[in-house]
Structures are given as structure tokens and as C-alpha cells.
Amino acid sequence: MEEMSKKTLYTELFKSTFFLSMFTFGGGYVIVPLMEKKFVKELGWINEDEMLDLIALGQSSPGPIAVNTSILVGYRMAGVKGAMVTVLGTIIPPLLIMTALAYIYIAVRDNAIVNNVLLGMQAGVAAIIVNVVYNMGKRIVVKKKIIPILVMIAALIAGIVYQVNILWLLFFSGIIGALTTFWELRQKDEGDTQ
Amino acid sequence: MIYLNLLFSFFQIGLLSFGGGYAALPLIEQELIHNQGWITNQQFIDVLTLSEMTPGPIAINAATFSGNQIAGVLGGVVATVGVTLPSVIIVQLLAYFYFKYKNIEIVQGIIQGLRPAVVALIASAGLTIFLTAMFGQSDLPVDLSTLNYVSIIFFALGVFLMRKFKASPIHVIILTGILGGIVYSII
Known part of the structure; x- marks a missing residue:
């Protein structure tokens, strides 16, 4: 890897992220495993354990997970410049595709058949979101920890019934999350020293 | 100025969407439909439908598409840059500390604390989408005869x-x- 020139590195980073973003349907949860395959197995640039840490970091940051993970891979390989290259590789394909689609949409939205197709798809999208919520909610419920379950129920009521601003919901649940983490880490430390 | 507003709105959406693309949905709904009145419920669902059926990260797709709807090609570019910018800054900061200290337990803990609220928020956006798809309206109570x-x-x-x-x-x-x-x- 030492002999690899900067230019080759940037080109490969751009090419990899561009193609993953261009041809992968389904967002971060599909793109990230493919990224892992590309950079760990095919190119051998990052080892498995470090990649897992990068993926965890990507999921811990705000923003799209696929974008976050690609920035991390770029940063790991070539610093800030590398991150710029991979983030461009990731956002240029959707930028091109969705811009074109926006124009097609305006042109055909009032067409009767297009309208019927979109009406059908609406029900499909509703099914997808319900499925996503079910899966995410289940992951929290099965842990059987009382605080996260209470936070989820409280946020649901606050959001739907009282239409509380999202900022406040995130702010308060973030504080509760931070406090419980500090408490758990302290418990663990005390356990270790005994 | 519309472009600055777009940039700021989408920056906020990117900054607050913890937990991937779906976490951006309730934020997009709140900001674009309710706060700014830039798009309708129906357009929001169309944005989502088209973002799901095209390749690439869903939040980026949604940003480019709705930016285009609101203010043309440049609007799409501005919205996409806005939604990406927080990632570019925060992820690299996190990466810097990670490579220095190799410890992300506290950050992960806070994020895990956010997750239950994020699920609830996505559920609330999901309810809007469900009601619109089934009844053609987004608010409760619904008239069952419109099912x-x-x-x-x-x-x-x-x-x-x-x-x-x-x-x-x-x-x-x-x-x-x-x-x-x-x-x-x-x-």
C-alpha cells in the first residue's frame, strides 16, 4: 500500500463510493455492509475490527449512515481530503438521479396512470415505514430496560398527541441517555475495582 | 433568501437526524410542511416514495428532490449540501477523537439514549404517511367512510x-x- 500514489488512492476512493451510491437501493443499512465488503475484503485497506468501529461511529453521528461511514473511510485512508473525496462520491449520484427525476415528476405527475401508480406506491411506503418502526421498536422492547421503553412511550405521546417540537424530544431523551450512560459506566467501574 | 433558508433548514435536518435516513423523515415533515409550508403532505409522500425507489442514501435523495421542488436545480444542490454538511463536520471530529482515544462509549451511550425517542418520532411521521395513504388526510380523527x-x-x-x-x-x-x-x- 506504501507504493500506492495519492492519485490512485483518491481515484479508488471516489470510484468505490460513487458506484456503491449509484447502484445500491435501500439506504445505509444496505450500503454499509457493501462498503465493508469493498474496503475490508476486496481492497484490504482496513481491517475487520477497525471497520466495525468505523461503522459504529457512523451510526453514532447525526446524518445519513451511508454518508457518515463513507466520510469515515475517506478520513481513515487519506485524512480530510480523503473524506471530501468519499463524501462527493456518495452524494453526486443521488444528486444527479434525483434532479433528473424531479423534472420528470413535474412533467408526468398529473398523468392519470402515473397518479394511479403513485397512489398504489403510497400504500407500499406506508407498509415499509410501519415495518421499520416495528423492527426498531422491537429492538428496544426486547432489551427489557425500563427507561428506554418509558422514553419511547412518552415521546410517542408527546409527539403525536401534544405535537411537541422534535428538538425538545431529542434534547430531553439525549439528557436521559447521557445520565443513564454515566451511571452505567460508573457501576461498571465500581464493579471492576472491587 | 430562499437558498439560505433551504441551506439552514436542511442543515438542521442533517444535524438532528440521529439513526440514519428514516430519522430524517419526521424532521423533514416538521420543517418543510409545518414550519416553512414549502411542500404539502402529498408531496412529502411522493418525495419519500421516489427516494425509496431510487438508489443512494434516502435522506440525500429526499433532500435533492425536495430542494428541486422548492427552488429548482440550485435548490436541490443547496439542500443536498445542507443535509450533508453536519455529517462532514461532526463525523470527522468524532473520527479525530476516536483515532486519538479509541473510546466511543459515552458518545454511543448518548446515541442509544436518543434511539427510543427517534423510534417514536419515526412512528409519528409514519402515522402521517399511513393516514394519508389510507384516508387521504393526515390528521386524527379520521372519517371511516373515507377509507x-x-x-x-x-x-x-x-x-x-x-x-x-x-x-x-x-x-x-x-x-x-x-x-x-x-x-x-x-x-
Whole structure:
């Protein structure tokens, strides 16, 4: 890897992220495993354990997970410049595709058949979101920890019934999350020293 | 100025969407429909539908598309840059500390604390989407006589295929699209 020139590195980073973003349907949860395959197995640039840490970091940051993970891979390989290259590789394909689609949409939205197709798809999208919520909610419920379950129920009521601003919901649940983490880490430390 | 507003709105959406693309949905809904009045509920669902059926990260797709709807090609670019910018800054800061200290337990803990609220927020955006798809309106209470029976069958079919056969979202969208094109054209 030492002999690899900067230019080759940037080109490969751009090419990899561009193609993953261009041809992968389904967002971060599909793109990230493919990224892992590309950079760990095919190119051998990052080892498995470090990649897992990068993926965890990507999921811990705000923003799209696929974008976050690609920035991390770029940063790991070539610093800030590398991150710029991979983030461009990731956002240029959707930028091109969705811009074109926006124009097609305006042109055909009032067409009767297009309208019927979109009406059908609406029900499909509703099914997808319900499925996503079910899966995410289940992951929290099965842990059987009382605080996260209470936070989820409280946020649901606050959001739907009282239409509380999202900022406040995130702010308060973030504080509760931070406090419980500090408490758990302290418990663990005390356990270790005994 | 519209471009600055767009940049700021989408920067905020990117900054606050913890937990991937779906976490951006309630934020997009709150900001673009309710706070700014830039798009309608119906357009929001169209944005989501088209973002699901095209490749690439869903939040980026949604940003480019709605930016385009609101202020043309440049609007799409501005919205995309806005939604990406927080990632570019925060992720690299996190990466810097990670490579220095190799410890992300506290950050992960806070994020895990956010997750239950994020699920609730996505559920609340999901309710808007569900009601619009089934009743053509987004607010409770609904008038049961406005229930679209075809839509509820498509919905049930989609959930069934995903839960029973692990069908992917893109397949569900394509299938319900084809069925919609046929069924609604006949009735």
C-alpha cells in the first residue's frame, strides 16, 4: 500500500463510493455492509475490527449512515481530503438521479396512470415505514430496560398527541441517555475495582 | 433568501437526524410542511416514495428532490449540501477523537439514549404517511367512510411480504406501483 500514489488512492476512493451510491437501493443499512465488503475484503485497506468501529461511529453521528461511514473511510485512508473525496462520491449520484427525476415528476405527475401508480406506491411506503418502526421498536422492547421503553412511550405521546417540537424530544431523551450512560459506566467501574 | 433558508433548514435536518435516513423523515415533515409550508403532505409522500425507489442514501435523495421542488436545480444542490454538511463536520471530529482515544462509549451511550425517542418520532411521521395513504388526510380523527379499501389491501400485502418473506422495500414499492397502475385504472 506504501507504493500506492495519492492519485490512485483518491481515484479508488471516489470510484468505490460513487458506484456503491449509484447502484445500491435501500439506504445505509444496505450500503454499509457493501462498503465493508469493498474496503475490508476486496481492497484490504482496513481491517475487520477497525471497520466495525468505523461503522459504529457512523451510526453514532447525526446524518445519513451511508454518508457518515463513507466520510469515515475517506478520513481513515487519506485524512480530510480523503473524506471530501468519499463524501462527493456518495452524494453526486443521488444528486444527479434525483434532479433528473424531479423534472420528470413535474412533467408526468398529473398523468392519470402515473397518479394511479403513485397512489398504489403510497400504500407500499406506508407498509415499509410501519415495518421499520416495528423492527426498531422491537429492538428496544426486547432489551427489557425500563427507561428506554418509558422514553419511547412518552415521546410517542408527546409527539403525536401534544405535537411537541422534535428538538425538545431529542434534547430531553439525549439528557436521559447521557445520565443513564454515566451511571452505567460508573457501576461498571465500581464493579471492576472491587 | 430562499437558498439560505433551504441551506439552514436542511442543515438542521442533517444535524438532528440521529439513526440514519428514516430519522430524517419526521424532521423533514416538521420543517418543510409545518414550519416553512414549502411542500404539502402529498408531496412529502411522493418525495419519500421516489427516494425509496431510487438508489443512494434516502435522506440525500429526499433532500435533492425536495430542494428541486422548492427552488429548482440550485435548490436541490443547496439542500443536498445542507443535509450533508453536519455529517462532514461532526463525523470527522468524532473520527479525530476516536483515532486519538479509541473510546466511543459515552458518545454511543448518548446515541442509544436518543434511539427510543427517534423510534417514536419515526412512528409519528409514519402515522402521517399511513393516514394519508389510507384516508387521504393526515390528521386524527379520521372519517371511516373515507377509507380507501384498495390501499389497505396493498398495505397489508406489503407488510405480509416483508414480514413473512423478507421482501425488500424496493420490491414492495414496485409491486404496489404496478398493482396501483392496474387496479385504480380499472375501478
